[in-house]
Amino acid sequence: MTVExxxxxxxxxxxxxxxxxxxxxxxRVSIIKMLAxxxxxxxxxxxxxxEILTVLYFAAMRHDPADPEWSERDTFFLSNGxxxxxxxxxxxxxxxxxxxxxxxxxxxxxRLQGHPERTALPGLENTSxxxxxxxSQAAGYAYATQVIDHQLDRFTFVCxxxxxxxxxxxxxxxMFAAKYKLGRLIGIVDRNYIQIxxxxxxxxxxxxxxxxxxxxxxxxxxxxxxxxxxxxxxxxQSKAVAQKPSVILxxxxxxxxxxxxxxxxxxxxxxxxxxxxEVALGSLQPLEAELLRAEVEA
Amino acid sequence: xxxxxxxxxxxxxxxSEPLRAGFGRGLLEAGRRDPRVVALCADLxxxxxxxxxxxxxxxxxxxxxxAEQNLVTVxxxxxxxxxxxxxxxxxxxxPGRNWEQIKTTAALNDMPVKVVxxxxxxxxxxxxxxxxxxEDLALMRVMPNMVVIAPxxxxxxxxxTLAIAENGKPSYLRLAxxxxxxxxxxxxxxxxxxxxxxxxxxxxxLIGTGTMTFELLVATEFLAAQGIDAELVHAPTLKPFDEETxxxxxxxxxxxxxxxxxxIAGGLGGVVAELLTAKLPRFLLRLGIEDRYGESGxxxxxxxHFGLTGEHLxxxxxxxxxxxxxxxxx
Numbered sequence: 001m002t003v004e005x006x007x008x009x010x011x012x013x014x015x016x017x018x019x020x021x022x023x024x025x026x027x028r029v030s031i032i033k034m035l036a037x038x039x040x041x042x043x044x045x046x047x048x049x050x051e052i053l054t055v056l057y058f059a060a061m062r063h064d065p066a067d068p069e070w071s072e073r074d075t076f077f078l079s080n081g082x083x084x085x086x087x088x089x090x091x092x093x094x095x096x097x098x099x100x101x102x103x104x105x106x107x108x109x110x111r112l113q114g115h116p117e118r119t120a121l122p123g124l125e126n127t128s129x130x131x132x133x134x135x136s137q138a139a140g141y142a143y144a145t146q147v148i149d150h151q152l153d154r155f156t157f158v159c160x161x162x163x164x165x166x167x168x169x170x171x172x173x174x175m176f177a178a179k180y181k182l183g184r185l186i187g188i189v190d191r192n193y194i195q196i197x198x199x200x201x202x203x204x205x206x207x208x209x210x211x212x213x214x215x216x217x218x219x220x221x222x223x224x225x226x227x228x229x230x231x232x233x234x235x236x237q238s239k240a241v242a243q244k245p246s247v248i249l250x251x252x253x254x255x256x257x258x259x260x261x262x263x264x265x266x267x268x269x270x271x272x273x274x275x276x277x278e279v280a281l282g283s284l285q286p287l288e289a290e291l292l293r294a295e296v297e298a
Numbered sequence: 299x300x301x302x303x304x305x306x307x308x309x310x311x312x313x314s315e316p317l318r319a320g321f322g323r324g325l326l327e328a329g330r331r332d333p334r335v336v337a338l339c340a341d342l343x344x345x346x347x348x349x350x351x352x353x354x355x356x357x358x359x360x361x362x363x364x365a366e367q368n369l370v371t372v373x374x375x376x377x378x379x380x381x382x383x384x385x386x387x388x389x390x391x392x393p394g395r396n397w398e399q400i401k402t403t404a405a406l407n408d409m410p411v412k413v414v415x416x417x418x419x420x421x422x423x424x425x426x427x428x429x430x431x432x433e434d435l436a437l438m439r440v441m442p443n444m445v446v447i448a449p450x451x452x453x454x455x456x457x458x459t460l461a462i463a464e465n466g467k468p469s470y471l472r473l474a475x476x477x478x479x480x481x482x483x484x485x486x487x488x489x490x491x492x493x494x495x496x497x498x499x500x501x502x503x504l505i506g507t508g509t510m511t512f513e514l515l516v517a518t519e520f521l522a523a524q525g526i527d528a529e530l531v532h533a534p535t536l537k538p539f540d541e542e543t544x545x546x547x548x549x550x551x552x553x554x555x556x557x558x559x560x561x562i563a564g565g566l567g568g569v570v571a572e573l574l575t576a577k578l579p580r581f582l583l584r585l586g587i588e589d590r591y592g593e594s595g596x597x598x599x600x601x602x603h604f605g606l607t608g609e610h611l612x613x614x615x616x617x618x619x620x621x622x623x624x625x626x627x628x
Contacts, residue, residue: 136368
């Protein structure tokens with residue numbers, strides 16, 4: 001599988017909504033393939049987050065795949081580390097490493113560890129997996145760049161799962177970021193309503209999430225997390241909020257794009273079998289045909 | 299006394315100062331030397347003596363409130379952005395409460411986060427068992443990438459603080475609340491990963507860390523009066539451990555004793571037991587807290603209660619040496 005580089009580092013060509021949607025689809029195809037080859041890993045979350053990672057790595061963030069440590073980059077911290085496949089796919093498709101390497105996921109000696117390990121792979125900002133710590137790490141980074149170094153044009157993004165909001169560490173970080181007015185910190189919650197033991201509202205109710213974050217002093221936006229236009233709009237609005245950290249509650253469909261996985265919490269922590277992967281890829285391919293048709297007609 | 303490690307003249311009646319005071323001075327100096335040094339505290343700023351740094355560098359001092367998990371994970375993010383973060387709290391809470399966050403976001407992540415744990419050992423005194431951290435050495439030593447240091451006094455704590463500001467590694471610095479005798483000098487050597495022979499002897503090797511080194515120094519005089527010539531090794535760094543210095547000494551004396559104000563399981567006693575078992579099987583007596591929790595009492599009273607004063611230690615060591623010699627003769 002080869003994918004054309006669609007970003008030009010530091011001077012990115014602006015992608016159309018359709019191109020971003022196509023990018024998200026390609027990321028989903030990669031996720032299914034890597035999970036089927038690895039025979040372990042998480043399916044639902046990564047599939048649901050494809051648009052979020054696409055918008056970040058192909059539209060919203062200033063970054064340079066050829067220079068992962070670029071001192072002026074925007075940074076992305078993954079807090080729900082079990083969704084590593086979607087991050088790896090976004091990194092590979094945006095040019096950090098060859099897309100072919102995705103097939104090494106979870107194998108001995110691979111840079112693509114089951115949960116992200118910063119020291120293993122350039123482009124990662126943090127090591128994560130145990131839930132609840134990513135928001136703090138991002139907040140620390142944002143404090144350094146915004147408050148100490150006054151690099152006000154650098155933004156720090158962090159993606160959290162909704163289930164991980166059960167963790168107390170998240171709310172410690174939420175108070176911290178509000179206290180220090182970390183306006184350059186933008187959180188995104190993958191609000192898919194599932195966690196391992198079932199529905200989030202059954203395991204440990206989270207709603208009213210907007211009210212919770214607002215009462216902690218955050219600027220809150222709510223979007224369809226599988227809609228690239230809405231995501232991009234929310235990120236742009238968040239960037240304009242200087243005196244408060246922002247959080248985007250991104251409502252996503254777990255397993256999005258693969259009908260037999262969608263909305264089913266049992267797909268939180270397991271990979272598709274080879275046969276299921278074939279069916280899944282079959283569901284993801286028609287889009288390609290559709291896009292081709294649209295292109296021809298245009 | 300070994301010429302290599304100057305000890306303060308008249309050390310027997312040395313003035314006392316808490317280790318954390320040395321940390322406070324070291325942190326301030328580290329902050330002056332390097333603008334990347336930042337400090338974070340969890341509502342114990344004066345108690346852990348970060349206040350002088352906070353006064354001089356307000357923008358580089360971060361108060362996180364009573365939130366130890368956030369304390370070290372925010373530090374991890376600061377380190378990712380190129381800062382050198384020192385975090386402080388009571389050791390019972392950090393690393394007591396936030397061990398996993400330290401492991402994942404500092405140690406495995408290989409970020410130079412400095413975890414400074416004050417109020418270790420039973421000398422915390424009246425606050426009782428909940429606040430007397432005795433498990434920290436074992437907890438921190440087991441983490442790959444982590445540097446673990448337990449300075450002997452405030453002068454050494456200051457040197458250790460400056461050293462870990464520059465070592466580029468996740469590091470744990472063990473401090474104590476109570477004022478303890480200052481017996482090292484500004485000229486005493488300190489290097490991360492080195493142990494030092496403070497007194498040469500031929501009958502038994504005493505290995506101390508943290509505040510127990512002073513008590514062992516006192517013990518050597520009691521032992522001399524019993525006709526036992528003890529060698530004293532001070533091991534402020536538990537990880538990486540100076541195996542060579544300890545092995546050389548134990549090879550000479552044939553007997554080893556460790557002393558620490560911590561659980562003997564996994565701490566210094568654990569280090570030396572593992573080392574000798576693998577490389578130089580010799581009898582070892584581990585002194586410290588023996589699988590129990592602390593309790594309330596005055597600091598000095600606590601050391602007596604747990605048998606950790608120089609005089610008590612000498613009693614245990616004397617019995618040990620005599621019983622081994624008797625066994626050899628029999």
